[in-house]
Amino acid sequence: MTHLSALIEDQPEDMLEEDAAPIQEARVWSGSGWTARVIKNEDDEGWAVAMLRDGEQEPALVGPWTMGRDKKNPKPLDANAFNTLVKAASEVIRRHEQQRHAMLHKSVYVTANATTTKVMLDITPDEDNPSALLSAFDELGNQLAQVRVEPSFKLNAVSAAAWIESDFRAPN
Known part of the structure; x- marks a missing residue:
């Protein structure tokens, strides 16, 4: 154990983030450059999930999250749900980048x-x-x-x- 912690301390800080073990908890799940966090929905009695890309300050995606069986607490995150959320958040980012590119780079063809x-x-x-x-x-x-x-x-x-x-x- 001591040997392992010495190795970790010797690593550059940016490598530590990349090599950090993913979190896999009921309300927080991370990996593949993303973190999913189940949060209390301030607008109603339910829950929401926020998808945050590593290094970003604002979530790329916030959406409703399913209630658990007790109809009080949120359903726990799992690998399948996390992978689906990563795919959805990545798609939101991709569409946003495409829209921004289209706004900044326009072209038309004129025949004369x-x-x-x-x-x-x-x-x-x-x-x-x-x-x-x-x-x-x-x-x-x-x-x-x-x-x-x-x-x-x-x-x-x-x-x-x-x-x-x-x-x-x-x-x-």
């Missing part, structure tokens, strides 16, 4: 004079200095133009066509 041009808007969010780049590419993927625009610029087929027709001058 028998040529198709791909116009892209890439927004860089920043509290102090947000910015955006408007770019045009030919059918072979060669960049035709790139200008800075306001992050609030609305990219659509009409605005892209107007930009192309203005010989790629920066839109107002």
Whole structure:
């Protein structure tokens, strides 16, 4: 036992977190980078489960949790429930990241004079200095133009066509 604790003390702190034994208790279960915690639902008489990804401050998912047989206490967490919760919380994170990417990176195709041009808007969010780049590419993927625009610029087929027709001058 002493030998094992000496080994643990010698490990870098970040390795200790990764190698820590998972918690498998009735109301707290951890592993695979996630912690599930059954909590009292403040809105009613029931229970909820919060899924927290390691290193995050806010839960990725909070949902209702099943009552136990006594209709008073929560049903205990188990491996199957935890795995299902990890899958659901991971899906919520994935959809959130996809939505954020779609908001920050937009593209449209405009066909004019028998040529198709791909116009892209890439927004860089920043509290102090947000910015955006408007770019045009030919059918072979060669960049035709790139200008800075306001992050609030609305990219659509009409605005892209107007930009192309203005010989790629920066839109107002």
